[in-house]
Amino acid sequence: MARKQYPLRIDPEIWEAIQHWADDEMRSANGQVEWILRDALKRAGRLPKQNKQASKKRET
Structure with missing residues (x-):
């Protein structure tokens, strides 16, 4: 899959929290x-179908 x-412009405090979470x-x-x-997309029921199948493969 191509990326x-x-x-991204983001508040530095939010970025720091994301960085800490990522480190954990x-x-x-x-x-x-x-x-x-x-x-968030999965929870909202908005994840495209092809990505649902790919994420299922990654979970197993």
């Missing part, structure tokens, strides 16, 4: 942001 690059979970900050977004 889309996107410049042994992820990069970028990986943590992607995980947060994917989780």
Whole structure:
């Protein structure tokens, strides 16, 4: 899967909290942001179908 690059403007305190969370979970900050977004999309029922199948494969 190709990755889309996107410049992100974010409050420094929020970024610091994400970085700490990522460190706790042994992820990069970028990986943590992607995980947060994917989780929010899943919870809202808005995750595209092809990504649902890919995430199911990763969970097993």
